[in-house]
Amino acid sequence: MNVLGDCTDKFDILLDKLIKTKLMIGLVDSQNYAVNDRAIVQRLARAIMLSNGEFSLLLACCNSVDKQEQVVSVLKEFSTVDVKEVVISPKAKTLYSNVVSALGSTQPDALVIRGLESVEAVNQLIISTNLMRDELAKRLKFPLLLFVNEEILRKLVWLAPDLKDWAASTFRFETCLQRELLNC
Numbered sequence: 001m002n003v004l005g006d007c008t009d010k011f012d013i014l015l016d017k018l019i020k021t022k023l024m025i026g027l028v029d030s031q032n033y034a035v036n037d038r039a040i041v042q043r044l045a046r047a048i049m050l051s052n053g054e055f056s057l058l059l060a061c062c063n064s065v066d067k068q069e070q071v072v073s074v075l076k077e078f079s080t081v082d083v084k085e086v087v088i089s090p091k092a093k094t095l096y097s098n099v100v101s102a103l104g105s106t107q108p109d110a111l112v113i114r115g116l117e118s119v120e121a122v123n124q125l126i127i128s129t130n131l132m133r134d135e136l137a138k139r140l141k142f143p144l145l146l147f148v149n150e151e152i153l154r155k156l157v158w159l160a161p162d163l164k165d166w167a168a169s170t171f172r173f174e175t176c177l178q179r180e181l182l183n184c
Contacts, residue, residue, distance in 0.1 A: 037071070037074075037173055038074070040171050040172070040173060041071060041074045041075050041078055042078055043171065044058065044060065044075055044145070044171055045075060045078040045079045045080075047143065047168075048079055048081060048083070048109070048110045048143050048145070049079070049080060049081060051110075051142065051143040053141050053142065054141065054142075054143075055136065055137045055140045055141060055142065055143070055144070056143040056144070056166075056168070057143070057144055057146070057163070057166040057167045057168075058143055058144065058145040058146070058167060058168075058171065059145075059146050059148055059153070059156075059164075059167040059169075059170040059171065060145060060146070060147045060148070060170070060171045060172075060173065061147075061148055061149065061150065061153050061170050061171070061172045061173065062147060062148075062149065062172075062173040063149045063150055065114075065117070067173055068114050068147045068173075069114075071147075071173055072085055072112055072114070072147075075112070079109075079110070081109030081110055082108045082109040082110070083108065083109065083110045083111075083112060084103075084106075084108035084110070084111050084112070085111075085112040085114065086098070086099065086102045086111065086112070086113055086114070087113075087114050087115040088113060088114070088115040088116060088118075088119055088125075089115070089119075090115075090118045090119055090120050091120065092119050092121075092125055093121060093124060093125060093128070094125060094128045094129065094132065095113070095125055095128070095129040095132075095136075096128070096129065096132040096135060096136060096139075099111065099113070099136070099140070099144075100139065107140075107141060107142060108142060109142055110142050110143045110144075110145060111140070111142060111143070111144050111145065112145045112147065113144065113145065113146050113147065114147045115147075116146065116147070116148055116149075116152050117148070117149045117151070117152055122152065122155065123155065123159060126152075126155050126156060126159045126160050126163075127159050127160065129160060129163055130159065130160030130162055130163040133162065133163050133166065153170065
């Protein structure tokens with residue numbers, strides 16, 4: 001009986017150490033992801049700055065709307081230029097007309113577009129944006145940063161490959177849930 005009690009105590013001690021180790025690893029991973037996200041935002045800010053009054057298309061892939069908001073907030077802090085944000089209406093039919101109407105006569109240093117994942121006719125919007133890409137480049141003399149989720153990114157590849165090719169790279173942000181799934 002005493003041997004069983006000793007084994008149970010040793011098991012509890014080992015389990016407690018394992019839990020503490022797992023919590024510490026999770027804390028370190030969380031800090032690493034925060035550093036990684038910050039580095040990605042810094043790269044985005046640098047890409048915006050380097051556009052220097054020229055049109056460029058930047059894609060930021062993030063599946064969480066809350067995370068998108070956080071990234072935009074940090075981007076505005078890191079960026080040395082005026083970053084304007086537009087959230088597209090779910091009823092939007094074209095990106096071009098929404099951007100033009102939101103800007104009016106102003107020309108910010110960079111424009112962030114969010115909300116594509118909630119657009120009801122997103123396929124039509126993507127196709128029309130692909131057809132109007134030359135007009136976007138003529139009209140916009142600054143970088144256009146589109147926040148997309150994985151589904152919208154796939155649709156860009158299939159429905160608007162020419163537009164997708166305009167983006168030099170896709171900046172990817174993972175959510176906590178994605179990180180949890182990757183660590184399984």
